Amino acid sequence: MTNTITASVEFFFKGRKISASIDLDLDRYMQTTGTLPDLYPLLANAAGLDLYSYEYEIMQMEPIVFHSESELVKAFIHDGELDIPAFEQAWKENNVLEQLQQVARQHLAIDDLQQQTDIKEALLAAYRLGKKSC
Secondary structure: OOOEEEEEEEEEEOOEEEEEEEEEEHHHHHHHOOOOOOHHHHHHHHHOOOOOOHHHHHHHHOOOEEEOOOHHHHOOEEOOEEOHHHHHHHHHHHHHHHHHHHHHHHHHOOOOHHHOHHHHHHHHHHHHHHHHHO
């Protein structure tokens, strides 16, 4: 399942209500840059706002509200606020575990690495050692 999110912001400027909402594939950003993008410019673009306008400055004062049906993302949304650093860390760890699961399936005939905690820890230790030596 892909990790998607809806980010939205709503504010008033000169008595006019301005709303913006975007849907993002978080996996795409995490795979390419390892981090989530700055969302305010994306929301401004969705609302048709110039990044050098007063409307954009007012928008940046409002909190972005998040919603997701993806299980991994949903765990890091509390009262509409996304804990971005915690999500990014969890996504990276989950990505490593998925890769290690493939190794365990291919080389050790283990279909569920979560059931073999000692082997899982050994593979994680080997991964960390390899990463440290690079």
